[in-house]
Amino acid sequence: MSPSRADLVADCSRCVGLCCVVPAFAPSADFALDKPAGVPCPHLGLHPAEHFGCTIHTELPERGFAGCTVYDCFGAGQRVAQAPSYAGHDWRDPDVRPAMFADFEVVERLHELQWYLLEAVERCPDPALVDEAEGLLEQVERAAASPRDVEVVRLQLRADPLLGEVSDAVREPAGVDLRGHDLAGQDLRGHDLVAATLRGAVLLGADLRGVDLTGTDLLGADLRGADLRGADASGALFWTRLQLRAARTDTTTRLPDLPA
Ligand code: SF4
Known part of the structure; x- marks a missing residue:
């Protein structure tokens, strides 16, 4: 079943801080530290009472982390963290870490695609394009439900021209x-x-x-x-x-x- 756009909203309370661990960040106006990929940000709350929350959440811009206030995982974090295959585990377990990180990167890109395709379905005046968008949406959902070995680029290459056609139809x-x-x-x-x-x-x-x-x-x-x-x-x-x-x-x- 295809998601709704509400399913593509980050719910950090059900995640394990994946967006604060998986990506690499170079020092910039948006992120004050040099953080390699796969290494937790030093401000990520790893104590059990902190529930993988950001320990400087209320002062991010002042501390040089404005980029964290706008970041959006499109709901990929909670989906991966709550996947049955990871029940009772998080990325600190070396047995699941590589797969969990890989899944997060794939699902994030797929959820972003779904975000656009859902708007295409909602707004496109051309029924043939809507059918195409719905078909692709289902394929992307199947891929997100089982993200191992998914060729995200192949799906993106199908979505790009379709979203362009939808844009042309909407903007006519x-x-x-x-x-x-x-x-x-x-x-x-x-x-x-x-x-x-x-x-x-x-x-x-x-x-x-x-x-x-x-x-x-x-x-x-x-x-x-x-x-x-x-x-x-x-x-x-x-x-x-x-x-x-x-x-x-x-x-x-x-x-x-x-x-x-
Ligand atoms: S500063 Fe906070 S929100 Fe930003 S990466 Fe670090 S822990 Fe996450």
Whole structure:
């Protein structure tokens, strides 16, 4: 059975801190430490009473870990941690560690694909494309349920053109094509971005105040620090919670209805 988007929301209370262990981090404005892959962040609470929680959770930006406040595993952490094959174990057990880490990396990418495909099914006006998206969604779900030896790239290569076709159908008549453009720091106020594609665009710190993003394709767009105050982002296409958290919004921003 295919998941709902609510199933693709991280539930750290049911995880074992996988996102604080599995990835490597280089020191940057988003992460203050050099952390190799597979090594727990020193701020991860490993004492039984800490339940794999972040011990500096309430002061992440001040401590130089702003990246942790926007990160999103798409619910992969709890799915892997709660898998029957790992019952009673976590990554500290050397017998399960390699498989658990590998599963997390695969399931995270598959859940992200599901996130986009679910929106495609929900919003695409073309029934043939909806059928295709539903079929692929089921395949991705089967892969996520049994992630060993899954060729994620093969599924991504099928999803990419399909999501492009869905985007074209949703954005008809299409707006301006700015996919992949470097728009970092640019003042985009007053630009007509309705039904535009900003797929993969760099909008780091861009000024989008008051802009209407209805039907705008944001798949993969880097919106860190982008100013969306007063913008209408409620009808944009392929939003993620990560993008929303990374952008600057306030009560005047019209936001999409994403699961919390
Ligand atoms: S700082 Fe906290 S949230 Fe960030 S990786 Fe370390 S333990 Fe996890």
